[in-house]
Amino acid sequence: MASVSDAELRNMSQEERVTALGMRTEQLTGRSMFIEFDEDAEERFTYPWAPDVDYNKRTEIDTGDMTETEVNAEIRSLMDQGYGTIVIKDPRGKHSLGVGILNRLNLIFEGSLGYFGVGLIDGPNVRINGRVGWSCGENMMSGTVIVEKNAGSTFGAAIRGGDLVCKGSVGSRTGIDMKGGSIIVGGDTGALSGFMMQRGRMVVCGNAGKNLGDSMYDGTIYVGGEIQSLGVDAVEEPLSDLDRAWLKRKLTQYGLMPDNGVDHFTKIVAGKMLWNYDNLEPTEKKLIL
Amino acid sequence: MCGIAGLIHRGKSSNVGGEMTSMLQALKHRGPDSTGYAVYGDTSSGDYIMRLKAAEAEDMNKGRGITSILENRIAEVDLILAEHGAVVKSKEAITPYALRYVLSHNGDTGMMAEHIEETEGVEILSMGNGLELIKDLGDASVVSDLYGLNDFKGTHGIGHTRMATESDVDIKSAHPYWAFPYNDVSVVHNGQITNYWIMRRMMERKGHRFMSNCDSELLAVYVAHDLSNGVSLEDSLRKSIEEIDGVFTYLVATKNQLGMAKDTMAAKPLVLYESDEMIAMASEEVAIRAILPQEIDTYDPYDEEVRVWQA
Numbered sequence: 001m002a003s004v005s006d007a008e009l010r011n012m013s014q015e016e017r018v019t020a021l022g023m024r025t026e027q028l029t030g031r032s033m034f035i036e037f038d039e040d041a042e043e044r045f046t047y048p049w050a051p052d053v054d055y056n057k058r059t060e061i062d063t064g065d066m067t068e069t070e071v072n073a074e075i076r077s078l079m080d081q082g083y084g085t086i087v088i089k090d091p092r093g094k095h096s097l098g099v100g101i102l103n104r105l106n107l108i109f110e111g112s113l114g115y116f117g118v119g120l121i122d123g124p125n126v127r128i129n130g131r132v133g134w135s136c137g138e139n140m141m142s143g144t145v146i147v148e149k150n151a152g153s154t155f156g157a158a159i160r161g162g163d164l165v166c167k168g169s170v171g172s173r174t175g176i177d178m179k180g181g182s183i184i185v186g187g188d189t190g191a192l193s194g195f196m197m198q199r200g201r202m203v204v205c206g207n208a209g210k211n212l213g214d215s216m217y218d219g220t221i222y223v224g225g226e227i228q229s230l231g232v233d234a235v236e237e238p239l240s241d242l243d244r245a246w247l248k249r250k251l252t253q254y255g256l257m258p259d260n261g262v263d264h265f266t267k268i269v270a271g272k273m274l275w276n277y278d279n280l281e282p283t284e285k286k287l288i289l
Numbered sequence: 290m291c292g293i294a295g296l297i298h299r300g301k302s303s304n305v306g307g308e309m310t311s312m313l314q315a316l317k318h319r320g321p322d323s324t325g326y327a328v329y330g331d332t333s334s335g336d337y338i339m340r341l342k343a344a345e346a347e348d349m350n351k352g353r354g355i356t357s358i359l360e361n362r363i364a365e366v367d368l369i370l371a372e373h374g375a376v377v378k379s380k381e382a383i384t385p386y387a388l389r390y391v392l393s394h395n396g397d398t399g400m401m402a403e404h405i406e407e408t409e410g411v412e413i414l415s416m417g418n419g420l421e422l423i424k425d426l427g428d429a430s431v432v433s434d435l436y437g438l439n440d441f442k443g444t445h446g447i448g449h450t451r452m453a454t455e456s457d458v459d460i461k462s463a464h465p466y467w468a469f470p471y472n473d474v475s476v477v478h479n480g481q482i483t484n485y486w487i488m489r490r491m492m493e494r495k496g497h498r499f500m501s502n503c504d505s506e507l508l509a510v511y512v513a514h515d516l517s518n519g520v521s522l523e524d525s526l527r528k529s530i531e532e533i534d535g536v537f538t539y540l541v542a543t544k545n546q547l548g549m550a551k552d553t554m555a556a557k558p559l560v561l562y563e564s565d566e567m568i569a570m571a572s573e574e575v576a577i578r579a580i581l582p583q584e585i586d587t588y589d590p591y592d593e594e595v596r597v598w599q600a
Contacts, residue, residue, distance in 0.1 A: 093574035171589035
């Protein structure tokens with residue numbers, strides 16, 4: 001495939017851009033989906049409009065008197081100027097900060113965020129030296145987000161990739177509809193965590209609330225403490241050596257390794273007795289999953 | 290979507306009027322239609338404070354006849370107070386339709402309240418030794434300026450910013466709700482009660498009256514019924530989670546307590562801050578940060594969680 005410049009891509013329609021990037025479309029029972037990259041296409045690891053930033057170029061913003069929109073616009077402006085490490089001071093629980101960042105970046109929040117913090121991201125490494133409200137990291141594709149204190153409900157809703165870590169406790173419905181990646185919680189999680197989970201891994205070092213893993217299709221949940229109750233079709237399975245190795249690596253990486261190791265963790269998976277792709281859409285399974 | 294907030298100082302008074310205004314103004318985006326406060330001041334005198342409205346705010350646009358109608362309604366209230374032996378120590382018209390009375394009364398205040406509400410167009414917003422309930426259309430800054438709340442000293446309070454989805458934009462549908470006719474009990478609520486009519490009929494059969502069709506009023510009546518029958522606030526809140534269906538987070542205040550309850554799904558938000566000096570809670574952290582801008586530790590209460598604090 002001929003190389004296409006970023007400027008050319010910017011001027012294309014969505015359909016043209018997808019084709020130029022080497023993807024193709026296929027009709028699937030009435031739906032049109034972009035399903036895979038062309039094997040011959042030149043690989044692209046960044047979004048065409050993503051700024052090229054330098055991690056060593058660092059700056060700080062005092063956001064106490066700024067609106068959410070102004071803060072997010074300033075982050076984008078700084079990234080366009082090549083800043084690769086941005087420190088947000090005094091965020092004061094504002095909503096929707098740091099959303100939609102699709103490139104590598106060190107983003108540090110010195111304080112707490114409100115709802116929908118750092119959602120829809122693909123690539124940045126985020127550290128939040130405070131707590132976060134509902135729906136932190138929603139739909140994140142890749143990167144890491146580390147929250148030093150507690151988090152609200154729907155932490156990591158529909159996450160698709162990357163590591164989303166909360167060192168404190170989180171609210172209810174953690175990882176609802178998650179489709180990949182890892183959610184790691186140092187403390188407890190609330191009710192209906194892992195509800196309709198489809199892929200990925202969730203680790204809860206503390207206790208889990210009622211209906212854990214309710215209606216999960218796939219994926220794995222590890223719980224270090226007590227489980228109040230399992231949801232529909234969530235079942236326990238023995239830890240494998242691979243599970244133990246993965247848990248040790250991840251928990252050590254984020255400073256959450258329990259003193260008594262990981263052997264006490266309970267592993268929860270889908271019983272697959274409910275509706276699932278295997279039963280009803282075998283041909284689509286290969287394409288979608 | 291509505292916003293709720295509450296705060297309680299442990300063992301001391303503070304400017305709860307100003308603090309609640311800051312918190313509720315930060316929640317304006319969750320409900321711009323009306324704002325309400327239930328704040329608790331000094332209770333040592335033993336006097337009753339009665340807040341009432343003699344008309345809706347929109348009634349004031351209905352022509353010159355409303356003035357004489359209001360005069361007649363207020364005169365009727367004064368007459369009923371005198372009939373019940375209540376001594377009016379002060380009477381203040383905060384707006385043409387909202388009045389604040391300070392009363393001395395030794396009789397049955399519940400009966401007196403019922404008689405006052407027989408006056409057409411009159412609704413008692415609150416009665417009690419400490420409770421002062423203020424609600425009107427507009428955001429917190431508007432209501433606070435109108436009613437002079439920025440300097441209100443007290444131990445605790447709850448408040449609400451309302452986005453009208455199920456009932457009208459008027460004062461009677463605004464929160465908080467006083468638990469008529471029980472002194473000093475008020476409620477704010479964010480959510481939806483799905484067995485409202487069943488529970489309402491149940492409470493009506495027990496002799497309670499409802500002033501609105503707002504499901505939040507049910508919570509006030511429900512809790513007040515329990516309190517009047519000797520059930521503790523904490524037990525009543527726990528029982529409510531068992532018996533009341535829907536998605537809700539609500540706050541209840543009494544003369545010296547503040548409580549919270551969250552439904553079984555934990556579907557409505559609440560962020561909580563607790564220290565040795567005070568407890569603050571709100572639908573969003575940004576409201577707590579409005580009075581505590583420094584870095585603090587907060588958390589979300591879990592499903593079916595009930596907490597009660599003492600002033």
